[in-house]
Amino acid sequence: MAQLMIFLIAFSLLAFAPLCFCGKSSSGYLYPQFYDHSCPKAQEIVKCIVAKAVAKETRMAASLLRLHFHDCFVKGCDASILLDSSGSIISEKRSNPNRNSARGFEVIDEIKSALEKECPQTVSCADILALAARDSTVLTGGPSWEVPLGRRDSKGASLSGSNNDIPAPNNTFQTILTKFKLQGLDIVDLVALSGSHTIGNARCTSFRQRLYNQSGNGQPDNTLDQSYAAQLRIGCPRSGGDQNLFFLDFVSPTKFDNSYFKNILASKGLLNSDQVLSTKNEASMELVKKYAENNDLFFQQFAKSMVKMGNISPLTGNRGEIRRNCRRIN
Numbered sequence: 081m082a083q084l085m086i087f088l089i090a091f092s093l094l095a096f097a098p099l100c101f102c103g104k105s106s107s108g109y110l111y112p113q114f115y116d117h118s119c120p121k122a123q124e125i126v127k128c129i130v131a132k133a134v135a136k137e138t139r140m141a142a143s144l145l146r147l148h149f150h151d152c153f154v155k156g157c158d159a160s161i162l163l164d165s166s167g168s169i170i171s172e173k174r175s176n177p178n179r180n181s182a183r184g185f186e187v188i189d190e191i192k193s194a195l196e197k198e199c200p201q202t203v204s205c206a207d208i209l210a211l212a213a214r215d216s217t218v219l220t221g222g223p224s225w226e227v228p229l230g231r232r233d234s235k236g237a238s239l240s241g242s243n244n245d246i247p248a249p250n251n252t253f254q255t256i257l258t259k260f261k262l263q264g265l266d267i268v269d270l271v272a273l274s275g276s277h278t279i280g281n282a283r284c285t286s287f288r289q290r291l292y293n294q295s296g297n298g299q300p301d302n303t304l305d306q307s308y309a310a311q312l313r314i315g316c317p318r319s320g321g322d323q324n325l326f327f328l329d330f331v332s333p334t335k336f337d338n339s340y341f342k343n344i345l346a347s348k349g350l351l352n353s354d355q356v357l358s359t360k361n362e363a364s365m366e367l368v369k370k371y372a373e374n375n376d377l378f379f380q381q382f383a384k385s386m387v388k389m390g391n392i393s394p395l396t397g398n399r400g401e402i403r404r405n406c407r408r409i410n
């Protein structure tokens with residue numbers, strides 16, 4: 081009898097252990113209603129300023145969406161990307177993925193200053209990035225989702241993290257997947273989130289190698305449609321034109337839709353990191369096909385994966401701070 085009791089107690093401890101653990105997971109503290117009482121107009125203010133900025137320049141939607149990604153992959157979603165260099169802080173804005181590329185910082189500044197007027201030192205810069213990413217997606221025709229909130233802002237930045245943890249366009253499929261896995265994201269998240277490249281631009285320098293000397297043998301990438309490659313070479317010569325801009329999705333460059341996946345299936349993915357999703361891995365290729373065939377499925381998974389990405393190691397409780405100016409620590 082005593083043995084049975086011990087067995088039952090041991091069994092119930094084992095059975096309920098995962099529940100307790102889940103309740104304390106690192107993402108458990110964010111929730112959409114976080115500012116409902118402390119700053120009820122917060123979401124409206126963010127949306128309004130993002131809408132104004134996107135109306136002025138459509139590409140801004142893409143740039144703001146990307147900022148959240150580049151924030152979350154470096155020490156978590158803590159607005160580290162927004163810090164300028166000063167004192168011991170070396171700005172992530174100087175990193176390889178961000179230099180001459182990341183943009184939208186002025187729009188975040190404008191949102192922050194409006195929020196500081198409405199409710200001083202209440203809404204974090206990290207949450208502004210998460211909300212602006214969602215609003216940018218919706219404004220360009222993509223899915224909507226409730227954004228879990230309550231992130232706080234870092235007191236530091238990581239230039240090396242920005243260089244090492246954000247995937248590069250010439251990384252192999254395996255390297256890219258590994259970088260996602262290090263963030264707790266899987267292959268489904270990788271393919272769905274890459275669908276962000278349905279909007280926005282890339283510079284010639286981000287894909288030139290594919291056009292001229294893909295594997296060091298003086299030949300273009302043979303997984304790239306040759307007539308598409310010929311068009312790209314016009315604006316992206318062997319040397320020079322590094323900053324020339326190209327649509328990531330040439331079919332509907334400013335509309336958030338699944339044409340990115342259709343392009344990949346037609347060997348017209350712009351970046352090497354786009355094309356490898358259909359050429360280097362069976363599971364990934366199946367996902368590309370699924371999203372190319374079914375826009376709703378892409379939208380549903382995109383929303384889910386964005387929430388998951390937004391949950392990467394947030395600072396909560398009394399960790400970090402609420403910056404008054406997103407560019408510097410208080």
Ligand code: HEM
Nearest residue numbers: 142143146149181247248249273276280281282283286353
């Ligand atoms: C899977 C690995 C990824 C790689 C290797 C990658 C790489 C790149 C590169 C090289 C560019 C062009 C930058 C330039 O030339 O200035 C770019 C643009 C962009 N990326 Fe990604 N990216 C990846 C995933 C993501 C994810 C997960 C998101 C968002 C959730 C995202 C959102 C964007 C957007 C919206 C743009 C256009 C930005 C603009 O027009 O300002 N990317 N990406």
Ligand SMILES: *[C@@H]1O[C@H](CO)[C@@H](O)[C@H](O)[C@H]1NC(C)=O
Nearest residue numbers: 176248249250251252285289
């Ligand atoms: C990728 O591109 C960067 C920048 O052009 C270069 O320094 C690096 O060697 C390339 N890496 C690979 C694996 O080709």
Ligand SMILES: *[C@@H]1O[C@H](CO)[C@@H](O)[C@H](O)[C@H]1NC(C)=O
Nearest residue numbers: 292293294295296297298299
């Ligand atoms: C291609 O790249 C390889 C290795 O980086 C280099 O040795 C070779 O000279 C390049 N070929 C051309 C035609 O640019």
